[in-house]
Amino acid sequence: MAEKARPTPSPAACFLFFEVLLLTRSILYLLRPAQPGLEQPAQGLARALRDAARQTGDPVENLVRGLVEAINEAESPYDDAEFLTQIGVQAKEATLLHKQLGFLGRFELPLELEHGLLLCHSDVGFPYPDTLHLASTGDFALLEHRSARVSGVATSVVAVPAAFANLPLYWPLVAHEYGHMYLRGRADDGGNYSRDTPFVGHFGYAEAALEQPLQMWKGEVLCDYMGKALFDYAFLFPALAYFFIRSSMGLATFTTTHPAPWIRLQLLHDATATDPLAIELAKLMEGVTPLVKPAMEAGMVGVGCVACLQKVTEIASSSIPAQILPEIRQSLEAFGQHLVAMQVKPKQPRKDVIANLERAFTEGTPVDLCFAANGLTADVLTAMQGARASGDWTAMLSQLSCSTPTVAELFAAAWRRRLAIQAEFLAESSKYTNSYSDLREEIDRILESIFFLGENLKAGLRSLWLLGHLERVLKDATERH
Amino acid sequence: MLLSDIDILSAMCRLDAAKRLQIAPIVSWKKQLQPASVDVRLGPEVIVFRREMESKLDLLSPEGEEVTRRLAHRMGVDPTNGFVIHPRDFLLATTFESFRLPHDIAARLEGKSSWGRLGLQIHSTAGFIDPGFAGKITFEISNVGTLPIRLYPGLLVAQVCFFKTESSSRKAYEKSRNKYFGQLRTEASRYYKDDEIVRFIRFVEDERRRARELS
Numbered sequence: 017m018a019e020k021a022r023p024t025p026s027p028a029a030c031f032l033f034f035e036v037l038l039l040t041r042s043i044l045y046l047l048r049p050a051q052p053g054l055e056q057p058a059q060g061l062a063r064a065l066r067d068a069a070r071q072t073g074d075p076v077e078n079l080v081r082g083l084v085e086a087i088n089e090a091e092s093p094y095d096d097a098e099f100l101t102q103i104g105v106q107a108k109e110a111t112l113l114h115k116q117l118g119f120l121g122r123f124e125l126p127l128e129l130e131h132g133l134l135l136c137h138s139d140v141g142f143p144y145p146d147t148l149h150l151a152s153t154g155d156f157a158l159l160e161h162r163s164a165r166v167s168g169v170a171t172s173v174v175a176v177p178a179a180f181a182n183l184p185l186y187w188p189l190v191a192h193e194y195g196h197m198y199l200r201g202r203a204d205d206g207g208n209y210s211r212d213t214p215f216v217g218h219f220g221y222a223e224a225a226l227e228q229p230l231q232m233w234k235g236e237v238l239c240d241y242m243g244k245a246l247f248d249y250a251f252l253f254p255a256l257a258y259f260f261i262r263s264s265m266g267l268a269t270f271t272t273t274h275p276a277p278w279i280r281l282q283l284l285h286d287a288t289a290t291d292p293l294a295i296e297l298a299k300l301m302e303g304v305t306p307l308v309k310p311a312m313e314a315g316m317v318g319v320g321c322v323a324c325l326q327k328v329t330e331i332a333s334s335s336i337p338a339q340i341l342p343e344i345r346q347s348l349e350a351f352g353q354h355l356v357a358m359q360v361k362p363k364q365p366r367k368d369v370i371a372n373l374e375r376a377f378t379e380g381t382p383v384d385l386c387f388a389a390n391g392l393t394a395d396v397l398t399a400m401q402g403a404r405a406s407g408d409w410t411a412m413l414s415q416l417s418c419s420t421p422t423v424a425e426l427f428a429a430a431w432r433r434r435l436a437i438q439a440e441f442l443a444e445s446s447k448y449t450n451s452y453s454d455l456r457e458e459i460d461r462i463l464e465s466i467f468f469l470g471e472n473l474k475a476g477l478r479s480l481w482l483l484g485h486l487e488r489v490l491k492d493a494t495e496r497h
Numbered sequence: 498m499l500l501s502d503i504d505i506l507s508a509m510c511r512l513d514a515a516k517r518l519q520i521a522p523i524v525s526w527k528k529q530l531q532p533a534s535v536d537v538r539l540g541p542e543v544i545v546f547r548r549e550m551e552s553k554l555d556l557l558s559p560e561g562e563e564v565t566r567r568l569a570h571r572m573g574v575d576p577t578n579g580f581v582i583h584p585r586d587f588l589l590a591t592t593f594e595s596f597r598l599p600h601d602i603a604a605r606l607e608g609k610s611s612w613g614r615l616g617l618q619i620h621s622t623a624g625f626i627d628p629g630f631a632g633k634i635t636f637e638i639s640n641v642g643t644l645p646i647r648l649y650p651g652l653l654v655a656q657v658c659f660f661k662t663e664s665s666s667r668k669a670y671e672k673s674r675n676k677y678f679g680q681l682r683t684e685a686s687r688y689y690k691d692d693e694i695v696r697f698i699r700f701v702e703d704e705r706r707r708a709r710e711l712s
Contacts, residue, residue, distance in 0.1 A: 381631050382595035382681050387522035396510070420522070475681035478573070479522065482541045482593060485576050486524045486651045 128474050129187050131481045133194070135423045136246055150174050150190065184473045185434060186254045188247040188427055195242030199235060233275040237344055238351050240280055245355050248365060250427030252284055253435070283348065365428060369421045373429035373476075377469055378436075383476035387420055387483070420483060421476075430473045437465050500602070500659040501533050508602060508659070518659070519597035534607070534658040538593035540633060541650040542683045543580060544569045545588045557701050561689035569685035579649035582617070582640045591633035591683045593651065600628045601665040604657050606636075612654055616642020619655045626657075628666045632680040 130150050174193040243251040259277040372386040399408065421429075441462045500508065508518035523529055529536040546568050554564060569589075574580050582588060598604060604626040608619045621637040636655065640646055648654070688694055 381597065382633065384595035384633075384681075385519050385521045385597055385631075472681055478541050479593065479595075482576055482650055483522055483524065486538075489651070490525060 128184060128477045129190065132184075132187055132423050132427075132477055133190060135477075135481060135484065136188075136191075184470050184477070185427070185430055186258065188243065188251045188424075189254050189258060191243035191246045191251055192239045192255075194246070195239030196235070198242060199238060232273045233279075234344055234347055236274055237280060237283055238347065240284060241348055241351055242355070244284065245352070247424050247427065250424040250431065253428065253431035255284060256281065257431075279344075283344070365425055366419075366421075369419060369425050370429045370432070373421055373426060374433050377430060377433040377472055380468060380472075383426070383472050384479050387479070420480070423477065423480065426473065426476050426480065430469055433469060434466060437462055437469070498661045499533055500661060502530050504661070505530070505535060505659060508599070511599070516599045516601070517597075518599055518602055520594050523594065529653065531656060534656040536609070536653040536656050537606075537634070539636070539648060539650050539652050539654045540591040540593045540683065541574050541576065542571065543574055543588050543590045543638075544571050544683045544685055546570070556688060556694070557698050559698055559702065561694075561698075565685050565687075565689070571683065574650050576650040579647045581645050581647050582638060583645045584616075584640050584643055587621075587637070587639045589683050589685065590636040590638055591680075592636070592655070592657075593633075595631070595633050595681070596626070596657070597631040598626060598628050598659075601662050603628050603660045603662060604630075604634075605660070606634055607656050607658060609654065609656060615644070615646060616640055617646055617648075617654070628662060633682075635680070635683065 133150070174190045174197075240255065243255065259281050369386070373383060376383050376386045441458065505518065509520070511517040520535060523535075524538070547570050548568075551564055551568055554568070555561075558564065572580070596604070606620050606624040606626065608617070612619070618639045618641055619636045621639060623635075623637065626634060634657065638648075689698075
């Protein structure tokens with residue numbers, strides 16, 4: 017008997033079947049067990065570090081690899097649904113977020129990130145634009161949205177990896193992306209500092225293919241410089257640490273848009289070479305230097321040549337090294353002078369304030385107590401001993417003042433403490449290379465310190481922000497009175 | 498002995514930093530220093546309790562930490578918008594100021610008359626601060642009045658008075674032993690970290706297991 021032919025399903029039936037499948041999947045997702053709460057990235061970090069520590073006996077290697085893995089993995093503890101609820105959009109990717117900007121208004125993720133930048137700008141006297149938004153998604157990037165329908169004003173988003181949302185020590189890195197926004201704004205105004213501006217110095221003879229990556233590289237370096245100008249050491253420490261983490265993937269890794277970390281490290285280091293605080297940076301650089309392969313010893317210029325040669329093979333490499341770096345340095349100098357003219361320069365970091373803050377981080381005492389850095393002075397003490405009449409009291413109290421740290425000082429102190437913790441850890445862990453259980457305990461202890469440091473920093477930022485607000489309110493009230 | 502304004506400033510001026518009373522940041526001494534107390538401000542972060550998440554809080558449940566974490570919802574508060582506390586609501590907040598008490602000074606958190614008259618309580622039962630404490634003092638805010646009240650961070654909502662102990666305390670509040678030492682943010686209860694509670698929980702679990710085995 018002939019087999020009965022099976023009927024072919026119609027396209028409509030197939031469509032319906034897949035729709036039902038997708039709907040079921042969505043329902044199952046919505047009905048999944050409730051999350052007990054967001055896991056702190058530090059816990060993910062601890063796990064990643066522990067796993068890394070089991071693999072080899074080299075603690076330094078493990079630490080670096082663990083950090084990289086943790087940063088890659090730290091997004092996973094986030095509940096996507098919770099995250100999307102927080103930012104109020106139905107898109108996860110930065111590009112989709114970008115498209116929806118016109119309807120969203122201002123992001124508040126995370127609060128301290130925005131406040132930190134806001135405060136920093138009030139410190140340096142540089143306006144914080146209303147059109148700048150901070151989002152926590154994707155990679156470090158600047159996105160721009162122009163919509164005549166909304167207001168005709170460009171809206172910029174500085175995107176920060178979600179993993180960094182709870183790592184306040186890295187927040188100053190957004191200043192680099194802010195630099196891109198600034199450069200684009202300057203280009204719109206006919207300024208000379210856009211990364212799209214032709215590389216005018218020594219490259220008149222170069223092919224267009226060579227100029228393009230160099231323009232992009234110059235832009236990145238200028239933005240690093242902008243970060244330094246806004247946050248000073250508070251930018252340099254996380255930038256160096258970030259490059260240090262990336263160094264496990266290669267200091268010489270570059271793209272046509274981003275120079276290799278080595279040139280950025282070198283230029284940042286040079287920018288602080290004459291400053292006493294640069295000693296700390298030099299120490300950090302010592303940690304990076306062994307990772308630099310002999311082929312890179314000639315400096316980033318050599319690496320740049322490789323990049324250029326890949327683009328324009330006919331140009332002899334020997335003619336390029338002496339020309340790239342001077343060109344970038346020249347641009348940096350001009351850019352720096354321009355920023356100074358624009359009054360974009362940080363207050364000089366006060367060593368005593370940083371030392372007090374660092375001590376508070378070390379002892380685990382509230383950072384707020386460092387806001388009165390000097391306590392009550394001897395003059396006040398003397399006045400107080402003899403003060404009984406109300407007039408004396410008024411005069412005495414007027415002498416009291418808080419030595420309020422700037423955001424940059426707060427971040428710089430936290431980074432100094434963090435580097436100290438890391439150094440202690442590396443020194444200690446060398447004793448435990450044969451005992452993983454001891455090493456794990458040590459890692460947990462250190463991570464707890466770093467986590468506490470982050471919490472301390474967040475609390476300090478909140479206090480600082482509210483303090484600024486109250487001071488403005490009281491000043492306003494006094495003036496009206 | 499209750500410290501007067503002069504005594505408070507004297508304690509803050511002690512030359513030995515370890516014996517010094519520390520309060521910071523004080524925005525306005527003129528405004529905040531009272532005859533025998535210091536007025537304190539409301540901090541920028543609160544914890545509200547999400548009752549819908551749990552049916553009850555069993556103090557001797559081994560999942561105490563998890564339950565507390567599910568219940569407590571931390572929120573940053575914008576000082577220009579504030580937050581509303583409705584009648585019969587309860588939430589946690591902290592002082593804006595941080596304190597560090599020496600080993601011979603205790604303190605007590607008290608409400609202010611103006612707020613009390615509106616039905617606002619700033620602590621329920623735990624207003625005492627031990628010598629040696631460092632950190633922000635927790636407010637247990639509840640509205641026992643009939644009208645919702647909008648509160649703003651930075652408002653002077655409470656006062657702290659200080660007491661000199663007869664002698665320096667032998668066992669002061671310190672990091673190694675006490676759960677809330679160095680607290681910088683609003684923190685929910687950590688009752689589950691109390692040694693005795695831990696022992697109670699073990700005991701109850703053992704008893705329940707034994708009862709199950711017998712049955």
